[in-house]
Amino acid sequence: xxxxxxxxxxxxxxxxxxxxxxxxxxxxxxxxxxxxxxxxxxxxxxxxxxxxxxxxxxxxxxxxxxxxxxxxxxxxxxxxxxxxxxxxxxxxxxxxxxxxxxxxxxxxxxxxxxxxxxxxxxxxxxxxxxxxxxxxxxxxxxxxxxxxxxxxxxxxxxxxxxxxxxxxxxxxxxxxxxxxxxxxxxxxxxxxxx
Numbered sequence: 001x002x003x004x005x006x007x008x009x010x011x012x013x014x015x016x017x018x019x020x021x022x023x024x025x026x027x028x029x030x031x032x033x034x035x036x037x038x039x040x041x042x043x044x045x046x047x048x049x050x051x052x053x054x055x056x057x058x059x060x061x062x063x064x065x066x067x068x069x070x071x072x073x074x075x076x077x078x079x080x081x082x083x084x085x086x087x088x089x090x091x092x093x094x095x096x097x098x099x100x101x102x103x104x105x106x107x108x109x110x111x112x113x114x115x116x117x118x119x120x121x122x123x124x125x126x127x128x129x130x131x132x133x134x135x136x137x138x139x140x141x142x143x144x145x146x147x148x149x150x151x152x153x154x155x156x157x158x159x160x161x162x163x164x165x166x167x168x169x170x171x172x173x174x175x176x177x178x179x180x181x182x183x184x185x186x187x188x189x190x191x192x193x194x
Contacts (some may be wrong), residue, residue, distance in 0.1 A: 005113050008135040009105070014163075015142035016101060019046060020094060021164055022149040026156065032084050035155045042152055043093055044083040045145045047071070050097040051081045052141055056134050057104035061117040065103050067096065108135065 002010070022042055023031050031043045051069055058065040071080035084093055113132035120127065154160045161167025172180070 004132075005108065005135070008113075008132070008139055009108050012104075012135065012139040012142060013101075015139060015146045016049070016097070018146040018162065019049060019142065019149050020097065022146075022153045023090065023094070024164070026153075028090060030156050031090055033156075034083070035152050039079070039083060040148055040152060041083055042149055042156075043090060044081075045149050045152075046097050047084060047088070047093050048081045049142055049145055050093070050100040053097075053100040053104045053138060055121075056119065056138050057107045058100075060119045060129065060134060061107050061111065061115070061131065063103070063107050063110075065100070067099065104138075107131070 023046070026042070032041055034041045051072060054065040054067055054069070055072075057063075069081075070076060084090070108131070111131050113130060113135070115131045117129055117131065117134065118127050119129055119134070122129075150160055161169055
């Protein structure tokens with residue numbers, strides 16, 4: 001029987017691995033290119049999540065990470081944590097994310113779920129937090145961005161799914177999926193409000 005902390009940690013790890021897996025087999029360009037008007041891209045999601053973990057599961061619990069995050073500086077370009085510059089390699093960003101995992105995991109291991117920390121960038125009336133609350137927050141944010149990554153990857157090359165060993169999608173051929181999409185499109189176009 002697992003503990004609530006182990007459950008939260010496991011769900012966080014599943015989300016982490018899903019995000020990184022979405023980079024597998026892609027060119028540097030495909031990992032970086034924005035596919036929606038807001039600029040969402042795969043490598044940017046990884047970079048952002050590394051920053052999220054280092055802040056919430058490091059700084060907020062008095063465990064500074066020591067990583068240089070110039071995109072978090074006050075004078076950084078807006079949303080600089082959401083895309084990779086031309087001099088930031090995929091390997092460096094993924095390695096940063098994996099170092100963030102190690103740092104975060106040490107925080108998770110060190111404290112009970114009730115342990116109190118403080119999120120300095122949250123409003124003072126709600127910035128005192130428990131490890132439990134932050135684990136829920138970070139796991140939820142990770143899975144939210146894993147969903148973004150899934151859609152972006154599907155836009156790149158049609159790949160979709162949960163994990164390499166289980167895509168969590170019905171086992172159907174390309175013709176079935178095309179027909180399925182057509183049916184959904186037809187239903188959307190023919191909707192008449194009651």
